[in-house]
Amino acid sequence: MRKQDEVIIWPVYFDQSRTRKNGRRVAKNLAVSKPKIDEVIIAVKKLGLRHKVTHELGYPKTPWLKKGMILVEKVGSKEQIIRKIAGQLIKIRSKTPKK
8 A cells, every 4th residue: 555655656647648637737838748657767866756666557547558657755745746747857858869
């Protein structure tokens, strides 16, 4: 069972192609296209948050897509953590050269 000092973060929270109804938790200007779990992990590490990764789980609305989830230590509200991770994802994407 999950501890109360942790929050679950799914990559779908940051997916630009999703609607809020289908799982996106940030504004479109903070979302990225097709976020990968590895990018979210890098963003969490850059924020210096303790975390645990589970790769074999699917977001509850799409359980057949096993994209994984991250348990992150709770520092502030879940929304604050999500916004900080979204900001880091944008920085990561802007530094990644396009192929």
